[in-house]
Amino acid sequence: MKRNSQTKNKSRRTDGLKAEYRFDYSKAKPKRFAARVPPGSVAILLDPDVARVFKNADSVNAILRAVLTNLPARQVRRSE
Numbered sequence: 001m002k003r004n005s006q007t008k009n010k011s012r013r014t015d016g017l018k019a020e021y022r023f024d025y026s027k028a029k030p031k032r033f034a035a036r037v038p039p040g041s042v043a044i045l046l047d048p049d050v051a052r053v054f055k056n057a058d059s060v061n062a063i064l065r066a067v068l069t070n071l072p073a074r075q076v077r078r079s080e
Contacts (some may be wrong), residue, residue, distance in 0.1 A: 046060075
């Protein structure tokens with residue numbers, strides 16, 4: 001049995017977005033934000049409930065340094 005080819009009606013989106021986008025990755029700039037990160041930095045993701053407590057990186061670092069000073073000496077590993 002032959003099937004009749006049906007043209008697909010493209011539904012128009014009401015949010016203004018296209019169904020598919022074509023990007024020209026030849027114009028992409030790799031690592032374009034790398035200069036903003038200081039050398040030796042490590043990115044760590046905090047859970048949302050923990051992130052609400054801290055306002056910025058300095059407050060996180062202050063708490064972590066306080067915890068490090070209270071750890072027994074044999075557990076503290078510094079990479080300085």
